[in-house]
Amino acid sequence: MDSTVSSVSEENVWGGGNRPLGASYGKLMMWFFIVSDALTFSGFLASYGFSRFKFIETWPIADEVFTHVPFFHGNFPMYYVAFMTFILIMSSVTMVLAVDAGHRMMQKKVIFYMFLTIIGGLIFVGSQAWEWATFIKGDYGALETKGGRILQFVKSDTGERAALADFAAVLDEERITQLKSEGIWFEDESALTNFSVNEVIAGLKADNNIVVRTETISEDGEKILLNRAESLEKVNDAVRVVEGANLIRNEYGSRLFADFFFFITGFHGFHVFSGVVINVIIFFNIIIGTYERRGHYEMVEKVGLYWHFVDLVWVFVFTFFYLV
Amino acid sequence: MAHEHKLEIFRGLVKFKSNVTKIWGVLIFLTIVTAVEVGLGITKPEVLTKNYFIGMKILNWIFIVLTLVKAYYITWDFMHMRDEKSSLRRAVVWTPIFLVCYLIIILLFEADYIYNIFKTGYVSWNF
Structure with missing residues (x-):
């Protein structure tokens, strides 16, 4: 399972080849990426907090903005966002199940769970697109x-x-x-x-x-x-x-509100979208048996880390954008 | 790669038989936490919105704490942080926590300062 080739004895600390963190090169690099990406999202959310504290008395109330559910008329604050959160957590679960099946080298199960994960991701991206469309259109003026x-x-x-x-x-x-x-x-x-x-x-x-x-x-x-x-x-x-709303002004209140909505949920939605694309690639790799031949399913674990991270970010976006 | 999984959550209070049952257990827990958050967000009990703790509504503190709880279980069980070496865990977790706390503190202090300038200073912006 080593990605790096070692010709040095394990005791040699300086010669390379030993793994003090007990994780492979690929997994470590994924963690590096996740930490840096987490800081990017923190930057977004912290600047959202900055603008909100600056206009604390006039900021729009999220419950009154996100009240729509597709195919239903009426006032349903937060229900749809909660549903989206649940979908993303659910697809995270199917992803862990895929990783778990990968550890046990069960190709059929990995395929099945990866498929469910991709479907969950697509539902989420679709929901977000719908929410954007509703937000841009506006309803009261x-x-x-x-x-x-x-x-x-x-x-x-x-x-x-x-x-x-x-x-x-x-x-x-x-x-x-x-x-x-x-x-x-x-x-x-x-x-x-x-x-x-x-x-x-x-x-x-x-x-x-x-x-x-x-x-x-x-x-x-x-x-x-x-x-x-x-x-x-x-x-x-x-x-x-x-x-409705655009990047300059919106009917919901402070101009920055729509800007942050577009940037934060847009950046997150882009992550979900790229996650789905990577998942599809891995999905086909599993089908053609690449990881069976390689002898391990670590690649599934690596994209799994990314996918869970996307879920993790959404948990924070959900809290700070919609709930607080 | 870590084939063996630590199967206890809540500091050993709940112990699962296999990794798969642990995953479903964590899902149930996360769903309950999300349901509580949404329930509180919709009902907004007055006790929690009228009382403040360090300048923020109790309700918002509850949301933030529950979010961190969810983040913990996603990272520890879904991302298998529980099974990693403690050195990797600390490197990944504490670095962002330190930097983000720093960022939040300076930005929110600065924002509060600007808020006060807008409120009490000779700046007209609400017209």
């Missing part, structure tokens, strides 16, 4: 003020969030998307939002039931609502409508 703060809307009788489509007035305005080809060459506009600021303000004036929800979090951990008079005053600061 909001206004942005001059200072880049987000104003959301709430129905004051029920306390439920109000989507812009629920109350915005339809005004007879002409709005043209500024294209590079038709406008000034250095000014380009992305697609227009469904409503203009004027339409939202007119709708707010007409509907007595709608009030503004600010970014600020109260002592009870809830976003502070304005009353009607304050709401009508506050919307005068609005400069644009925000629907």
Whole structure:
């Protein structure tokens, strides 16, 4: 099982060939990689913590953002993320079972468990893609003020969030998307939002039931609502409508929130994706009997380490992004 | 390669007959911990959100501790850290823990300082 060839006697500490850590070269290098990758993710999560502590009173509440489950309508905070966590832990388990079967040289079992692991990984990546799509699309819409703060809307009788489509007035305005080809060459506009600021303000004036929800979090951990008079005053600061999320602004609150969402879950999703690719390669290697001929399944153990690491990172992302 | 596995978890409280049953046992444990986390995250009991410990809600402390517990079992049982030599274990585990603690402490202190500047200083940002 040695990856390094040794021609020196075992007692010779300086000549190479002895293994003080009792692990093969390949496994050690995988541990090296994992430690460095763990530090990269720690950097991401620590900078997330930095931005969050900096805007501790105005940061979006994750429970209110991630409330969707595919094929179901309604408000299900965290359920889908919990499901994704479970899928990833489950695929980690099938991976250990594959490693365990590899130790006992049971090719058929290794193939079966590797297959399940790959399926789990694919479900996870698919779920994450779906979650990104939902996040980018958004569901309520909001206004942005001059200072880049987000104003959301709430129905004051029920306390439920109000989507812009629920109350915005339809005004007879002409709005043209500024294209590079038709406008000034250095000014380009992305697609227009469904409503203009004027339409939202007119709708707010007409509907007595709608009030503004600010970014600020109260002592009870809830976003502070304005009353009607304050709401009508506050919307005068609005400069644009925000629907959904992109890397510049998002309807959920602090701009950094969406940026960190895209970077942290994106970087993790990329790890899962590359993990699946590596798993597929190893899967075919097992099928064609490469490791039977080699006499050991250490390669499965090495990709297993990587796969568990991806699961490990998700455990932290889950806590710090979704729960805390 | 370590063919023999240490089959005890919880410091010998639970001992499994084979490596496979240990894996399923750890899965059950991790699932319970995740379910507790999600349950607390959805219900948010007031006792835990109203009381603070070192400037952070008790609920968040519980989440962090449970996360570290999960991380421990993933590393120790799924990544077979339990079966590795203690020198490898210490090299892999303590190096990041030291660096990450350092990083978190300086960044969060700095962030809190900026928060106070935004709050009390002559900086207008919420308009």
